[in-house]
Amino acid sequence: MPHSPTSQFAAHEPRRRPVPDRGRTLLGPALRLVHTGQAPTRSALTSGLDVTRATAGAVTAELEALGLITVDSRPAGGGRGRPSHRLAVDPAGPVVVAAQLHADGVSVSLAGLGGRLVEPVHLPLPAATDPVRLLRAVTETGARLAADSDRRCLGIALALPNPVTEPDGTALAALHFAWPSGTPVADLFAAEVARADFGPGAPAELPSAVANDANLAALAEHRHGAGRDARHLLLVTSGHRGVGGALVIDGRLHTGSAGLALEVGHLTVDPQGRRCPCGNRGCLNSETDPDALLAAAGRTADPARPVLAQARELARSAAVNPAARAAVEHVVDRLGLGLAGLVNILNPDRIVLSGLHLDLLAGAPERLAAVVADRCLWGRSGRMPIVPAQVRHAGLVGAAELAWEPYLDDPQAAAPA
Incomplete structure (x- = not known):
């Protein structure tokens, strides 16, 4: 099993503070604010959620206990009013696999919260680009990166250079690879993911998703780059x-x-x-x-x-x-x-x-x-x-956003089994 993610500022497991029912419903919105850089301090989170300091403290304690964020015990000073604790995504926290198919290659990376990619691996297209073999090559590369990491893998998502229907995830007009129109790419990808080993701590049924690369790049720029506001x-x-x-x-x-x-x-x-x-x-x-x-x-x-x-x-x-x-x-x-x-x-x-x-x-x-x-x-x-x-490798960062989405909606789903 990989080591349990811990705060970089504390050697011991953070003390879990009871979170009231309302606080539990705020875990997702709170994580999104930290993830997108809109809440660098607990004061900013309190304001962003429109809650009391006590509620914000309970929410951040829960997210820290889940290994998703860090809460710096040294308050951020320099301004008026009470100094506030700094918040950041946990650099030792879990990751997802982000992958992207290009017309002439494949890119795969691990990605933590906050739009942070581990340096991507870039590979040429395999000789055979039929859907099953190409998706298998992507999956095997991602699984190898995840298994070699000491961070838990929570999901995988793939950016495709062609239209992808919702909600069924079929590929239309995959002109670069000559796939038949209507190829059930989401189902084929999920089948390959189910066969792969993504390392200790990964969910038994690893969530997978596919989407158009331009859509995902726009999501990355809106959350982390030139389109923030x-x-x-x-x-x-x-x-x-x-x-x-x-x-x-x-x-x-x-x-x-x-x-x-x-x-x-x-x-x-x-x-x-x-x-x-x-x-x-x-x-x-x-x-x-x-x-x-x-x-x-x-x-x-x-x-x-x-x-x-x-x-x-x-x-x-x-x-x-x-x-x-x-x-x-x-x-x-x-x-x-x-x-x-x-x-x-x-x-x-x-x-x-x-x-x-x-x-x-x-x-x-x-x-x-x-x-x-x-x-x-x-x-x-x-x-x-x-x-x-502004976002480097925006397609990959966007794929990471897609893979992280279930956990941004429900951070408690990231808890180790």
């Missing part, structure tokens, strides 16, 4: 291939009636443009992804290197390379058209760009803002904030 956050991203998007409204992902909302990659921005894998021409998907940028510069991707890395290098050379500059401006103009259309429909209060789009924003920030403002009704009355993503 946004009410209506639009994220648009281009990873290894294609374009994804997601919308967070009042802290919740907007996924539509079946989990398929915000497939922004198939918004047409040039009817005579490049052919998209979906069969149409000029989709945002095919006009603003890494392949599109390389093509605009007259280059062909080197198959021996990740296409995203090649496109990012090209975008970053725009300041000194006229051909790269022209290519960036060409792609930025099409990205701006797509963003303007989305803003006209969704009226977000912030746009976060990630992946290659982050580099396009850095390469031509004024041009992108001007295109959006010119084509957007709301942009003409005031520039729409377009900001770079």
Whole structure:
């Protein structure tokens, strides 16, 4: 069995304080506040929950006893009023496995609370990419990381580069892997997870989940990055291939009636443009992804290197390379058209760009803002904030959020069996 997580500030098991019934219902909201950095002290938690100091103390004692947070016995001073105890996620606490499939590889990591990843493992795609064998490779890698860790594993979640229906978890249009439309990916993944050994202390039936990678990246940015205080956050991203998007409204992902909302990659921005894998021409998907940028510069991707890395290098050379500059401006103009259309429909209060789009924003920030403002009704009355993503490995961090969700709802479920 792994060692019991303990506070880094105390050598002994924390004294459990009785938690009244109301306090138990506050465990989830309290853990979310600490997890997202909104309650760095017990005073901030008291305010965030709108409870008495005694109730906040009982709640934090329970979360500490569960091995989820630490309560520093040395109060945080420096301000007016009574100093308050510092709160943090427990660095020795349990973890989940976060995984992400890319068009040309696999990433897997362990993740604690607070959006904290252990350094991810990046692997090439296996030779066989049929659903069962690919999901098995992901599961086996995650199980190996968990079994080698001295922290209990509580769950696993996978970010996929294709639409995923809710609540059944089927994959639609998995174009990168040629999976049949309607592949029951959630069920197949759960079956592989059930066969794997995630180390001592892991639940007998380890919870598993799958979701679209752009949705999960938006969740990560909203909780831990550039979208923290946004009410209506639009994220648009281009990873290894294609374009994804997601919308967070009042802290919740907007996924539509079946989990398929915000497939922004198939918004047409040039009817005579490049052919998209979906069969149409000029989709945002095919006009603003890494392949599109390389093509605009007259280059062909080197198959021996990740296409995203090649496109990012090209975008970053725009300041000194006229051909790269022209290519960036060409792609930025099409990205701006797509963003303007989305803003006209969704009226977000912030746009976060990630992946290659982050580099396009850095390469031509004024041009992108001007295109959006010119084509957007709301942009003409005031520039729409377009900001770079802040979360590194946002797809993985978002997958971790998905895996942690049952425990953020019910922290007592994290108690050792």
